[in-house]
Amino acid sequence: MTMLTLPAPGKLNLFLHITGRRPDGYHELQTLFALLDQGDTLHFAPADTLTLECDQAEVPTDHSNLILRAARLLQTHTGCQQGARIVLEKHLPMGGGVGGGSSDAASALLGLNALWGLNLSEDTLAELGLSLGADVPVFVRGKSAWAEGIGERITPVSLPNDAFLVIHPGIHVSTARIFGDRQLTRDTPVSKLPASLEVVLTRDFRNDCEAAAIRQFPEIGELLHWLKQHTGNARMTGTGACCFARLAEVQQGQHLLQQLPQHWTGFVARGCNTSPLHQILGETLAKFRETQNSGKSAQIGK
Numbered sequence: 001m002t003m004l005t006l007p008a009p010g011k012l013n014l015f016l017h018i019t020g021r022r023p024d025g026y027h028e029l030q031t032l033f034a035l036l037d038q039g040d041t042l043h044f045a046p047a048d049t050l051t052l053e054c055d056q057a058e059v060p061t062d063h064s065n066l067i068l069r070a071a072r073l074l075q076t077h078t079g080c081q082q083g084a085r086i087v088l089e090k091h092l093p094m095g096g097g098v099g100g101g102s103s104d105a106a107s108a109l110l111g112l113n114a115l116w117g118l119n120l121s122e123d124t125l126a127e128l129g130l131s132l133g134a135d136v137p138v139f140v141r142g143k144s145a146w147a148e149g150i151g152e153r154i155t156p157v158s159l160p161n162d163a164f165l166v167i168h169p170g171i172h173v174s175t176a177r178i179f180g181d182r183q184l185t186r187d188t189p190v191s192k193l194p195a196s197l198e199v200v201l202t203r204d205f206r207n208d209c210e211a212a213a214i215r216q217f218p219e220i221g222e223l224l225h226w227l228k229q230h231t232g233n234a235r236m237t238g239t240g241a242c243c244f245a246r247l248a249e250v251q252q253g254q255h256l257l258q259q260l261p262q263h264w265t266g267f268v269a270r271g272c273n274t275s276p277l278h279q280i281l282g283e284t285l286a287k288f289r290e291t292q293n294s295g296k297s298a299q300i301g302k
């Protein structure tokens with residue numbers, strides 16, 4: 001049997017402005033997505049039925065998991081009746097604002113599209129992905145990007161490959177709860193894509209969800225304070241709970257990880273302009289098809 005292994009990278013929102021609200025209640029955003037070189041890993045094998053396994057008990061493996069929702073969506077859209085055994089290695093904190101669920105869904109769409117020989121275009125996969133979550137299209141496209149709308153209007157950008165320290169304060173923040181905060185700033189003026197993206201980490205740009213998150217979860221305020229004290233900069237990603245700091249060098253992050261207060265966990269990652277998934281996708285899928293056609297057993301990808 002041939003097994004396909006694909007990465008599902010995390011992301012940071014280097015800034016996040018809320019510029020309005022749509023009639024359906026969704027918020028209009030402007031954000032800069034930096035894709036990361038760290039994330040989850042998904043393994044796919046052909047099977048008669050659709051199943052998901054994960055080594056971590058807190059990760060749901062039923063149909064609430066975005067991976068199985070993505071798989072079902074592909075089946076419904078194409079009429080495909082094939083199954084798959086999917087194994088998730090979960091590394092990204094759930095509900096952390098680093099996009100793990102959305103990225104898992106995107107890797108499932110791209111992986112199963114190949115495993116089942118569906119030949120759907122990237123445009124179709126991005127459109128299907130948007131119905132699963134606002135952040136799925138950027139992971140399907142696989143480029144760090146300036147995004148508008150609810151995250152579906154995407155302009156790829158080139159970012160310096162900065163290193164970041166990302167810390168999770170051990171609390172779960174619901175995206176819907178932050179967007180439902182009565183005092184949330186929802187009228188930040190629309191910005192133009194700046195010529196130098198360096199400025200998005202300065203005071204003119206911010207994360208509009210930060211104040212609401214700190215009000216509802218004071219530990220996020222403590223985390224931002226800790227990061228600022230140790231690195232001179234700090235910002236929340238998405239609707240939290242993770243916060244990040246840009247580092248002068250990776251070693252600084254490794255050193256700080258040793259000093260984390262109890263209940264906080266973290267990792268050091270580098271921003272990358274092309275997703276680790278898309279960096280290997282073309283070659284991996286070609287090898288996968290070749291091995292499948294030869295009838296040999298192998299594990300393809302990383």
Ligand SMILES: C[C@@](CO)(OP(=O)(O)O)[C@H](O)COP(=O)(O)OP(=O)(O)OC[C@H]1O[C@@H](n2ccc(N)nc2=O)[C@H](O)[C@@H]1O
Pocket residue numbers: 013016025026027028029031096097098099102132133134135136149150151175176179237238239240
């Ligand atoms: C705001 C971001 C920035 O990356 O936050 P994080 O979730 O990553 O923290 C995302 O776009 C979030 O995308 P995603 O996590 O896919 O959200 P969804 O599942 O689509 O939406 C969850 C709920 O949040 C609210 N919601 C979400 C996105 C948006 N632009 N406006 C909203 O009001 C809606 O109430 C929705 O029902």
Ligand SMILES: Nc1ncnc2c1ncn2[C@@H]1O[C@H](COP(=O)(O)OP(=O)(O)O)[C@@H](O)[C@H]1O
Pocket residue numbers: 064065066067093094095096097098099100101102103104105175238239240241
């Ligand atoms: N494969 C998955 N990984 C993580 N969370 C998932 C997954 N599938 C469904 N979820 C649900 O989606 C929610 C948001 O997940 P996640 O993408 O990790 O957060 P965020 O959007 O804040 O980065 C989780 O709280 C969880 O209930």
